[in-house]
Structure formats: C-alpha cells, structure tokens
Amino acid sequence: MKKYFKITVVILFAVIYSSYGQTYTIKVAYDASSAGCHAASFGWKLSGNMVTIGSFSKGGNSMNINESQTFATVPTYTSFSLSHSSNCTPLRKDDIDCIDSYTLTKTVVEMLQGAYLGMGGCNGGVDVSFFQPNVSIENLDTASPTKLCAGFSLSLAAFPLGFPVEAYHWQYSTDNQSTWIDVPAGMNNTPTPSFTMQQLLGANHANYLNTPIYFRLGYTTRAFTTPLAITYSSCAPVAQYINYEAPKCNGNSIEKIEVFFKEKLKTGEDLSIIYVVNTDPAKTTPRFQNTALVTSFILDPATNLYKYSFPNLGEALENGNFYTVKYQARLNGQPMGSLQVSQQPFQYIDPAKMQFKITGQTQPTCFGSEDGTIDIEILSGELPYNFYVDNVLKTASKIDNLHYKITGLKANVLGYKIKVTDKNDCIEKL
Structure with a gap:
C-alpha cells in the first residue's frame, strides 16, 4: 500500500467563467384512466415561483393516459409546485363520486437533494420523475486534464455559476458503476473544489494508482453531469x-x-x-x-x-x-x-545506556593470592555482558541477570580499571 502526500509544490489554475442562463431540466410523468368511471377528468400543473411551467388536462369515458413531458430550460426558481386534479363519476349509481385536488410545494434545494414531488388521485397520478440543473464540469488543469500526479491537488470546476450550492454536490467513484461517494463536506457544495486523492481515498489510495477515478455532480444514484475520468498516477519512482x-x-x-x-x-x-x-x-x-x-x-x-x-x-x-x-x-x-x-x-529508539556499578569487593586472603573478587550490578544494557579488568576479558560468575562476580583477582595497590560491555559493545567505564 502506497501513501502519498503534498510537499510544497501546488499548481494553481485560474479560470473565470461568465455566468449565463442557469436553467433546470424537469420531466413530469403522469398516467390516468377512466376505467370504472362513467365520466372522468384528469389534469396537472407545474409551477415555479407561481409561474406556470407546464400543464395537462383531459377528460372523457375512454381516457387512457401514460405520458411524460420534459422542460429543458426551466429558470432558476426558488420553489416548485405541482398541482393535480381528477374526478370520476362511477359507473355504479350507488357509488360515491370521487373528486381530488392537491397542490404540493418543494424548495429548489429539496428538489436538488432528491425530494419527491408527486401525488395520486381518483383515477391517476403525476410526479416529477427527473430534476437536474443544466451544469457541466471540467478539470482546471488544461495542460493535463485527464491525469493527476500523486501529491498534487486536483482543482475541478462546475459551470455556469449561480445555482444554489447544493447543485455543486461532488461525488467520486472508483468503478464508474453504482458506487458513488460524496466528496468530504469541507470540500463539497462549491463550484470550484480542490483536494488530493489521498484526502478522498484515505489509507487505501495507493491501491488505485494508474487507474481512473471518476467525478460528477449529483446525489446517490442521480447524476447531474457526465462522469469526468482522472487517472491517478505516481509520476515518480515508487x-x-x-x-x-x-x-x-x-x-x-x-x-x-x-x-x-x-x-x-x-x-x-x-x-x-x-x-x-x-x-x-x-x-x-x-x-x-x-x-x-x-x-x-x-x-x-x-x-x-x-x-x-x-x-x-x-x-x-x-x-x-x-x-x-x-x-x-x-x-x-x-x-x-x-x-x-x-x-x-x-x-526511533535510543538504546538505554550501558551502566553498571560496583557493589562490593573482597581482598585476596594472602599476599600473592588470586582469590580477590569484585561484585557488579548491571543498571542498564542488553544481555549478554562482557567484563574486562585492565582491558583483559575476564569470566564473571553470574548470580542473576543483573548481578555478577569477577573472581581470581590478586592485590593491586593501584586498583583495577573495570569495563563492562553489552551485546552491542556499548560501554561504561569506571
């Protein structure tokens, strides 16, 4: 698994987009039937900020409707209302007439985020089956629009400007199929986001080196734009x-x-x-x-x-x-x-110092005897230890891992120079 980072080099591209007619594409689907009715009628009206966008009305005893209408250049209204009316005079005289009339309103933000706007009635129903801002996206790096080197920021842009920020809701996918993931909140809902692949993909980002990552505007399974493929490249020896x-x-x-x-x-x-x-x-x-x-x-x-x-x-x-x-x-x-x-x-671990102390000694029993001893306690270091007397390696009796006794010493009026080393030949001299 490779990880990547941003050191100090960031490439910035400045692009100015002129704002022009922000519009939405809206599709209204509806169906109705006069089955079971001696007389029937059905109608609906879609409005934005109380201005009629489209409508439909029909009646009769042979009504059979399954249609849709698409409105491709709807202005940027702040709210949308869908009204529905229908009635049915039943064939059976003892049945009660059915008359329905409803109006529902959603804000443009609710619609962008996927709110349902629709209803059913006596003999049919209507709903907004498609709602999308007419936006496009591109990579601001025009010199390398389909490739991003590891460690660099990707700067994307959506245009035109002027939609609610919820229209600039960025998602990415590693398979361009059903799995689309929202860009992190602090980088989202903006027409010009900037981020690194590591910020998006996290610890597993290196698994996607030299493969395309796809970007779009949209929510869940609703795409606002055609996916934009950017190949994530190491651009360096790995x-x-x-x-x-x-x-x-x-x-x-x-x-x-x-x-x-x-x-x-x-x-x-x-x-x-x-x-x-x-x-x-x-x-x-x-x-x-x-x-x-x-x-x-x-x-x-x-x-x-x-x-x-x-x-x-x-x-x-x-x-x-x-x-x-x-x-x-x-x-x-x-x-x-x-x-x-x-x-x-x-x-990084700095090894403990090789430290010891002399805890006791015995003098030779007689002049010229070699039965003097020195007791040593190891304070820190790593096994095994070597013991030197006047730079001559001596065998020491082990009492336990921290206590040793050097034996076979004769009297020395000048004293002995004792050195202890550990397994790494680290020393402390006394």
Whole structure:
C-alpha cells in the first residue's frame, strides 16, 4: 500500500467563467384512466415561483393516459409546485363520486437533494420523475486534464455559476458503476473544489494508482453531469520499503536508513527533495534532507532493487517517535509526483545506556593470592555482558541477570580499571 502526500509544490489554475442562463431540466410523468368511471377528468400543473411551467388536462369515458413531458430550460426558481386534479363519476349509481385536488410545494434545494414531488388521485397520478440543473464540469488543469500526479491537488470546476450550492454536490467513484461517494463536506457544495486523492481515498489510495477515478455532480444514484475520468498516477519512482537500522548504543548515530525503489530514475528525472519526517502532523520538520539533487540510485544485488542511502545520520531523532520518508520527483526540472514510502513507519529508539556499578569487593586472603573478587550490578544494557579488568576479558560468575562476580583477582595497590560491555559493545567505564 502506497501513501502519498503534498510537499510544497501546488499548481494553481485560474479560470473565470461568465455566468449565463442557469436553467433546470424537469420531466413530469403522469398516467390516468377512466376505467370504472362513467365520466372522468384528469389534469396537472407545474409551477415555479407561481409561474406556470407546464400543464395537462383531459377528460372523457375512454381516457387512457401514460405520458411524460420534459422542460429543458426551466429558470432558476426558488420553489416548485405541482398541482393535480381528477374526478370520476362511477359507473355504479350507488357509488360515491370521487373528486381530488392537491397542490404540493418543494424548495429548489429539496428538489436538488432528491425530494419527491408527486401525488395520486381518483383515477391517476403525476410526479416529477427527473430534476437536474443544466451544469457541466471540467478539470482546471488544461495542460493535463485527464491525469493527476500523486501529491498534487486536483482543482475541478462546475459551470455556469449561480445555482444554489447544493447543485455543486461532488461525488467520486472508483468503478464508474453504482458506487458513488460524496466528496468530504469541507470540500463539497462549491463550484470550484480542490483536494488530493489521498484526502478522498484515505489509507487505501495507493491501491488505485494508474487507474481512473471518476467525478460528477449529483446525489446517490442521480447524476447531474457526465462522469469526468482522472487517472491517478505516481509520476515518480515508487518506493517499496525502508531498511532502517537503529543506533547500537545510547547517543550513537543511526546505523542506516535506505529506501528501495522498484525502478531506477529515468533520463531527466531526479528527486529534488527526499527526507525523513515525523508522522506526528504537529512535527513536520524535515530530517536528513538532501542538499543536492538525487540523480541516480544504486542497484542492490541482494534485492535487485534500486537503493538510496541517507548520508550523515548523526542527527538525533525524538526518542519513541515514528518516522517515514517523503520525496518529491521532477522530470526535466518540472515538479512531478510527491510520495511517501508505503511501509509502516519506523520507530526511533535510543538504546538505554550501558551502566553498571560496583557493589562490593573482597581482598585476596594472602599476599600473592588470586582469590580477590569484585561484585557488579548491571543498571542498564542488553544481555549478554562482557567484563574486562585492565582491558583483559575476564569470566564473571553470574548470580542473576543483573548481578555478577569477577573472581581470581590478586592485590593491586593501584586498583583495577573495570569495563563492562553489552551485546552491542556499548560501554561504561569506571
């Protein structure tokens, strides 16, 4: 799984759209019958802000209606009303006449969001079966309208302007089929949204590299526009993993940070920026950032992958914090993809100090004897331990994991220099 990010390079495109006649397309479907009626009538009227948009009326004892009407250039009314009237004089004299008359009103916002506007009556029904703003969408990046490099913001535009913001309700799909997902609320309901693919797709966004992502205006299963396909591309070599080797001893430099790539840099391609960064979003200071362009990788024969090794790893990171690697690619001097290494971040742990103390000693029993002892307590470090007396390795008797006894010592009026090392050869001298 790859993750991607935005470093510092953002391409902005300014486009000015002139506002022209904002209109809606509305379809009214209706059916009616005179079955069971000696005499019957049926009619409806659609209005916007009390102005009649369309109507229908018919009557008779042989009425059989199943029709629709489409109004393609309805002005931007703030509300829409649908009125319905019907009556039926039954064939049976002892049945009661049926007379219906209804009017329902919905705001334009309700209609945009999919509110139902319809009703039934004595011998038929009518409803608004289609309601759509006449809008179009496009990518503002006219230089690369069907492609987005990882780490860059996608800037879309809907036009004309002037509709209620609910008309500019953006959705995206990874399959262009039945699954359409709303763009996050803070980026939605605007004619000119801007976002990265990672903001939309989250942690799994790398699964969709080099595949099209589709955008449209609409709600649930109701599309206002034809989908716009944008191919999500890495536009840079994709890092496979990080090889991190922690410091061996407390306060030492990190042993190694290597980044492995599947492919080498192409002709004209370089990494203008590559650095280690804390995964805590409040701690964004780059670490070990390159001071020169990275123009080539080294082929690692053990993995058959291409490798970049961070130099000069003397800077200390924050103990216990997690880190990852980010980088910005260029092609012929132009910024391309901005990526983050896919694997789980590594944790920087500064090893505990190798510390010990002498807790006791015994003198040799006789002059020239070699039965003196020194008792040592390990305060911190990692097993196993080695014990040196005047830089000569000695065998120490283990009492437990923290307590040891050096034996076989003879008298030394100058005293002994004791050194203890742990498994990483970390030392503390007394």
